[in-house]
Amino acid sequence: MDKQESRVDRRPSVLTKFATAAAGMAAMAxxxxxxxxxxxxxxxxxxxxxxxxxxxxMESFRRDHAVPSPGANATTAEKVRLGKLLFFDPRLSGxxxxxxxxxxxxxxxxxxxxPTAVGDHGKILGRHTPTILNTAWAEPLFWDGRADTxxxxxxxxxxxxAEMAGSETKVLATIKTVAAYRDGMARLFPNDxxxxxxVAKLIAAYERTIVSGExxxxxxxKGDQTALSASxxxxxxxxxxxANCASCHSGWRFTDDGFHDIGLAGDDMGxxxxxxxxxxxxxAFKTPTLRNIAERGPYMHDGxxxxxxxxxxxxxxxxxxRPSLSDQVKPLHLTPDEKADLVAFMMTLSSNDTPVTxxxxxx
Amino acid sequence: MKxxxxxxxxxxxxISCAAYAAGMVSVxxxxxxxxxxxxTVASGTIVSFNNGDSTSHNILVNGNGVNMxxxxxxxxxxxxxxxxxxxxxxVMCGIHPKMKMTVTVN
Numbered sequence: 428m429d430k431q432e433s434r435v436d437r438r439p440s441v442l443t444k445f446a447t448a449a450a451g452m453a454a455m456a457x458x459x460x461x462x463x464x465x466x467x468x469x470x471x472x473x474x475x476x477x478x479x480x481x482x483x484x485m486e487s488f489r490r491d492h493a494v495p496s497p498g499a500n501a502t503t504a505e506k507v508r509l510g511k512l513l514f515f516d517p518r519l520s521g522x523x524x525x526x527x528x529x530x531x532x533x534x535x536x537x538x539x540x541x542p543t544a545v546g547d548h549g550k551i552l553g554r555h556t557p558t559i560l561n562t563a564w565a566e567p568l569f570w571d572g573r574a575d576t577x578x579x580x581x582x583x584x585x586x587x588x589a590e591m592a593g594s595e596t597k598v599l600a601t602i603k604t605v606a607a608y609r610d611g612m613a614r615l616f617p618n619d620x621x622x623x624x625x626v627a628k629l630i631a632a633y634e635r636t637i638v639s640g641e642x643x644x645x646x647x648x649k650g651d652q653t654a655l656s657a658s659x660x661x662x663x664x665x666x667x668x669x670a671n672c673a674s675c676h677s678g679w680r681f682t683d684d685g686f687h688d689i690g691l692a693g694d695d696m697g698x699x700x701x702x703x704x705x706x707x708x709x710x711a712f713k714t715p716t717l718r719n720i721a722e723r724g725p726y727m728h729d730g731x732x733x734x735x736x737x738x739x740x741x742x743x744x745x746x747x748x749r750p751s752l753s754d755q756v757k758p759l760h761l762t763p764d765e766k767a768d769l770v771a772f773m774m775t776l777s778s779n780d781t782p783v784t785x786x787x788x789x790x
Numbered sequence: 791m792k793x794x795x796x797x798x799x800x801x802x803x804x805i806s807c808a809a810y811a812a813g814m815v816s817v818x819x820x821x822x823x824x825x826x827x828x829x830t831v832a833s834g835t836i837v838s839f840n841n842g843d844s845t846s847h848n849i850l851v852n853g854n855g856v857n858m859x860x861x862x863x864x865x866x867x868x869x870x871x872x873x874x875x876x877x878x879x880x881v882m883c884g885i886h887p888k889m890k891m892t893v894t895v896n
Contacts, residue, residue: 529792535831566888567887572887674844674845675845677822682846683822683885683886684886684887684888685822685883685885685887686884686885686886687885687888702884704859705848705850705859705861706861707848707861707862707884707885708884708885712887754846754862754864755845755846
């Protein structure tokens with residue numbers, strides 16, 4: 428817990444003009460809820476954050492609207508158009524039956540709704556399918572961060588024997604056989620058009636356009652007092668104080684893009700397989716975004732928790748202790764009401780996005 | 791090795807690419823970022839990485855045969871690294887790999 432954020436601010440004279448204005452906004456948005464915690468026992472009482480502290484919390488989650496477009500693969504409309512076709516095209520896979528969208532299903536929060544992914548020939552894989560929502564900002568990619576860029580990530584699952592079981596031969600045959608790919612890539616990459624690397628660039632360009640829209644939480648941050656319930660507002664404060672969620676789920680995407688062991692059982696070494704030699708990276712996995720989290724269950728890298736309530740219970744007391752456990756994971760002693768408030772808050776992170784239409788694939 | 795962040799917070803302010811003579815130079819870790827992306831120092835300079843965040847960090851230094859790991863660096867803790875051999879070193883946080891910078895030793 429950040430003590431500075433949780434203590435009562437008794438020195439209003441040190442507030443800057445901006446902070447004063449921001450505090451005013453916080454007061455409007457937050458109302459009196461933060462100061463009306465009626466907890467069943469004294470030990471569970473949350474120290475009431477000052478208006479300035481709440482304003483700072485809110486400001487730290489304000490959205491970033493500028494979508495990255497890397498110099499090595501600047502986003503263009505034509506790249507995005509072809510990239511979307513490739514993303515939905517099963518002909519890139521070894522079997523011809525699995526596309527990127529098979530696991531990253533837009534109807535399921537760009538995931539698959541399963542505890543762990545299903546790969547080639549129905550093989551059950553070891554990790555939960557992560558969302559590709561907001562991956563434009565999310566490098567490094569994968570649960571273990573083994574891909575430094577979206578371009579490096581894009582063809583990983585296509586080529587992985589256990590996943591799409593594709594091959595360079597199969598991918599190149601597809602893009603050279605289908606005129607829309609062959610001609611489109613020739614226009615975009617005139618020097619050496621038909622390569623796996625260019626397929627990766629196109630898919631990455633499309634993935635960068637998959638951005639979560641404005642959620643009730645964002646409207647609340649902007650000053651809409653009606654956007655969040657009282658329970659959700661209490662949950663927001665808990666998220667930033669007693670529950671310590673924001674120590675890792677920070678920023679507008681609610682992730683630090685870091686790697687932490689959060690005490691889930693299992694022998695998957697996670698990030699330590701990519702960066703051996705650091706105890707703190709054993710069993711450590713990338714902090715997932717919480718955007719649209721209500722629609723993206725089950726949860727965790729192993730898909731072992733079915734509901735957000737189970738997730739809160741895990742962080743409250745359900746984790747296992749071992750040398751690599753993140754020092755941010757500690758018993759929380761949350762009350763049932765506080766747990767409900769946290770879940771209510773997380774429910775406000777879902778955006779009502781425009782439905783994605785699956786493309787008609789070129790022949 | 792470890793000193794409180796507050797004790798060194800008043801040290802030199804970093805700019806985007808700064809050059810320093812041998813001595814002590816501070817780099818702050820704040821908001822999941824280093825206070826500079828590139829630093830140039832004289833051989834023998836000690837760089838103090840000061841964790842000003844409320845979350846733990848880690849310092850990995852690689853280059854010129856050096857492979858240094860701070861282990862867990864708790865909030866408020868400084869980790870000091872002597873840069874002795876000329877060349878360029880990559881510095882990153884093993885926990886938050888977006889935190890990266892270079893140190894060039896003249």
